[in-house]
Amino acid sequence: MNLNTVDTPVIQIRPTKGWASLQLPALWEYRELLYFLAWRDIKVRYKQTVLGAAWAIIQPVATMLIFTIIFGRLAKIPSDNIPYPIFCFCALLPWNYFASAFSRSSGSLVNNAHLISKVYFPRLVIPISSLLSGLLDFAIAFLFLIGMMFYYHIVPTISILWLPVFMLMAIATALGVGLWLGALNVLYRDIGYLVPFLSQIWMYATPVVYPSSLIPEKWRIIYGLNPMAGVVEGFRWALIGRGTKPGPMFFVSAFVTIILLVSGAFYFRRMERTFADII
Amino acid sequence: MSDIAIRVDGLSKLYKIGALRSKHDTLRDRINDVLFNPFKKLAKVAKAQRNPIIRSTSSSSDDHIWALKDVSFEVKRGEVIGIIGRNGAGKTTLLKILSRITEPTEGRVEIYGRVGSLLEVGTGFHPELTGRENIYLNGAILGMKKSDIERKFDEIVAFAEIEKFLDTPVKRYSSGMYVRLAFAVAAHLDPEILLVDEVLAVGDAAFQKKCLGKMGDVAKEGRTVLFVSHNMTAVRSLCPRSILIETGRIRLDSKTAECIDLYLAGTFQDESTYRDTSSMPRPDNISPNSGLRITNVRLCTHNGLTVVKTGESLSVTMEFVCIEMLQNVGWGFYVETLDGLRLLDLKSVSSFPPFPSLAPGEYSITGSLPTNPLMPGRYKLGVGARDEARGLDWLPEVMQFTVEESQRYDSLWFEKTAGIFRVKSLWQPPVKIRTINLP
Numbered sequence: 001m002n003l004n005t006v007d008t009p010v011i012q013i014r015p016t017k018g019w020a021s022l023q024l025p026a027l028w029e030y031r032e033l034l035y036f037l038a039w040r041d042i043k044v045r046y047k048q049t050v051l052g053a054a055w056a057i058i059q060p061v062a063t064m065l066i067f068t069i070i071f072g073r074l075a076k077i078p079s080d081n082i083p084y085p086i087f088c089f090c091a092l093l094p095w096n097y098f099a100s101a102f103s104r105s106s107g108s109l110v111n112n113a114h115l116i117s118k119v120y121f122p123r124l125v126i127p128i129s130s131l132l133s134g135l136l137d138f139a140i141a142f143l144f145l146i147g148m149m150f151y152y153h154i155v156p157t158i159s160i161l162w163l164p165v166f167m168l169m170a171i172a173t174a175l176g177v178g179l180w181l182g183a184l185n186v187l188y189r190d191i192g193y194l195v196p197f198l199s200q201i202w203m204y205a206t207p208v209v210y211p212s213s214l215i216p217e218k219w220r221i222i223y224g225l226n227p228m229a230g231v232v233e234g235f236r237w238a239l240i241g242r243g244t245k246p247g248p249m250f251f252v253s254a255f256v257t258i259i260l261l262v263s264g265a266f267y268f269r270r271m272e273r274t275f276a277d278i279i
Numbered sequence: 280m281s282d283i284a285i286r287v288d289g290l291s292k293l294y295k296i297g298a299l300r301s302k303h304d305t306l307r308d309r310i311n312d313v314l315f316n317p318f319k320k321l322a323k324v325a326k327a328q329r330n331p332i333i334r335s336t337s338s339s340s341d342d343h344i345w346a347l348k349d350v351s352f353e354v355k356r357g358e359v360i361g362i363i364g365r366n367g368a369g370k371t372t373l374l375k376i377l378s379r380i381t382e383p384t385e386g387r388v389e390i391y392g393r394v395g396s397l398l399e400v401g402t403g404f405h406p407e408l409t410g411r412e413n414i415y416l417n418g419a420i421l422g423m424k425k426s427d428i429e430r431k432f433d434e435i436v437a438f439a440e441i442e443k444f445l446d447t448p449v450k451r452y453s454s455g456m457y458v459r460l461a462f463a464v465a466a467h468l469d470p471e472i473l474l475v476d477e478v479l480a481v482g483d484a485a486f487q488k489k490c491l492g493k494m495g496d497v498a499k500e501g502r503t504v505l506f507v508s509h510n511m512t513a514v515r516s517l518c519p520r521s522i523l524i525e526t527g528r529i530r531l532d533s534k535t536a537e538c539i540d541l542y543l544a545g546t547f548q549d550e551s552t553y554r555d556t557s558s559m560p561r562p563d564n565i566s567p568n569s570g571l572r573i574t575n576v577r578l579c580t581h582n583g584l585t586v587v588k589t590g591e592s593l594s595v596t597m598e599f600v601c602i603e604m605l606q607n608v609g610w611g612f613y614v615e616t617l618d619g620l621r622l623l624d625l626k627s628v629s630s631f632p633p634f635p636s637l638a639p640g641e642y643s644i645t646g647s648l649p650t651n652p653l654m655p656g657r658y659k660l661g662v663g664a665r666d667e668a669r670g671l672d673w674l675p676e677v678m679q680f681t682v683e684e685s686q687r688y689d690s691l692w693f694e695k696t697a698g699i700f701r702v703k704s705l706w707q708p709p710v711k712i713r714t715i716n717l718p
């Protein structure tokens with residue numbers, strides 16, 4: 001008989017009910033799959049395009065130009081006394097990442113249905129991996145931002161050290177929303193139609209084209225219930241020193257992010273057991 | 280710890296079907312419903328969806344099916360077990376539960392060891408990626424570590440025979456190359472317990488043979504294997520023990536030969552060995568007024584099924600009516616492969632000369648072959664009668680029948696026997712002519 005029988009893992013399979021644990025150690029075991037799926041998304045993203053990764057710059061820059069003309073020039077929306085293009089681009093960076101990450105992770109389960117119905121792995125791998133590929137686009141666009149900061153002679157202050165915190169918050173929010181919508185999307189494909197619409201509304205509820213100083217002081221806390229308001233405001237503050245320092249509004253945003261993420265993860269785990277049967 | 284690899288206890292799986300179908304008699308009802316009661320519908324759908332697998336057995340039975348019902352068995356470490364059954368019997372559901380893709384409704388499973396499951400070859404292949412990239416991606420999806428993949432990379436490429444196309448996107452591969460690569464990755468998965476669904480039914484004959492050989496190696500290495508297949512030859516040669524599943528339940532858990540016998544008996548039980556041929560269509564050159572008409576045909580077998588074992592007798596009885604005096608009549612039956620190659624053409628003239636004069640009446644005639652020389656497979660049976668000038672009646676395909684292996688051989692030796700026929704040959708053991716003294 002095999003000598004290592006004693007330490008072979010025992011897998012127990014039985015029907016589960018109600019809320020399940022997140023099983024983060026199992027997720028850690030599958031970290032390589034996480035990496036390979038993200039790597040696949042990146043590899044495939046710009047296949048058979050002429051401009052390739054340049055799209056990662058063209059998209060936000062074109063959006064910035066349009067916003068500058070419409071909101072900056074025509075509508076004359078204030079921009080906290082800094083040039084509108086960089087004011088807008090600072091916000092577009094986290095916003096674009098967030099919008100693409102949450103819509104990608106919302107659709108990720110349905111797009112990977114063939115994997116879910118044929119192979120076992122912790123299902124959380126799929127929405128999480130779909131967050132990673134967008135980071136590369138973010139990094140490329142960030143280089144462009146550095147160029148712009150040189151052009152406008154903006155020197156970042158020590159507050160730039162806060163940037164990773166805001167970025168993490170954007171990732172966590174995208175994941176939280178992505179987990180909820182992704183799991184719901186398995187049941188109701190309506191979500192697929194809702195997402196583009198939701199992302200548009202959400203952008204106008206976030207200080208991307210306008211400064212949050214336009215919002216009356218007493219409403220700021222409520223405004224912070226939109227976690228992306230805290231993120232975008234934080235990006236502006238960390239990069240160009242305008243906007244509000246992390247204050248009550250930021251903490252409200254951070255709190256909402258955590259709620260979204262934790263509830264999303266547990267909801268996802270609860271729904272997970274039926275994915276293979278109904279996807 | 281015992282030597283058990285898998286213990287399955289009372290496993291059941293209920294699928295709810297048609298959960299979303301609501302009763303709408305007319306389109307207007309439906310529109311009304313959607314327009315005026317959208318939330319009611321949403322709530323109903325939500326309720327149904329949240330619980331697609333209902334746990335009570337009290338609701339009506341036509342909207343849910345037990346894909347598996349009360350399945351229990353044990354698999355010992357190192358055993359290779361075949362799982363056979365018709366399509367929809369629950370074989371794949373069982374593998375899906377064992378590989379944790381879906382949850383059971385009832386019962387439990389204990390698995391001692393790392394599990395690798397192979398329900399499909401090429402899961403997660405991306406057409407835009409190259410062969411090399413897909414090896415890594417597919418390997419990772421199947422649960423291999425990157426270091427394992429790197430170690431086995433050359434072996435995988437050699438097995439798939441795609442060295443030259445390693446850096447070509449797989450969307451430009453031929454389907455054969457694609458399948459070879461996909462199987463090669465999966466074949467180099469190294470789990471202690473391997474669950475394999477019908478994946479050998481791909482690729483050309485040579486590659487199938489190679490895959491089967493690889494499966495045999497895996498089995499010999501002492502791994503535990505659960506092997507779902509419709510390829511009885513493969514199951515027979517790989518698995519000493521099998522489990523026959525019928526409509527979600529275990530019908531038989533025993534020696535493979537017994538399971539296959541029972542399975543084939545079930546498969547062909549709705550095929551009668553009797554055919555009423557009086558109104559069957561005839562070829563154009565047979566006149567309906569020829570004076571002789573075959574009214575029914577029976578294939579005589581030991582078990583009453585259209586299954587004949589290799590080496591058994593093959594016997595055909597036909598009844599016919601004769602309505603006028605006929606001279607010099609002969610009868611015959613023949614056996615063809617499904618693609619129309621005639622293997623046997625057996626005529627009554629081999630026993631008696633053409634019947635000189637046949638008076639009107641009803642007759643029965645039997646022709647038989649004491650030991651049939653056919654290889655395992657599926658064949659067509661044809662029958663006919665003629666006089667010297669013309670065909671009197673002819674039924675080119677009265678029925679199909681199956682020839683089944685009569686013995687279980689411990690090796691692939693007999694499976695590898697080539698040829699169309701298997702006839703008994705006589706051999707003497709070797710006789711020594713002289714001794715050679717080795718230096």
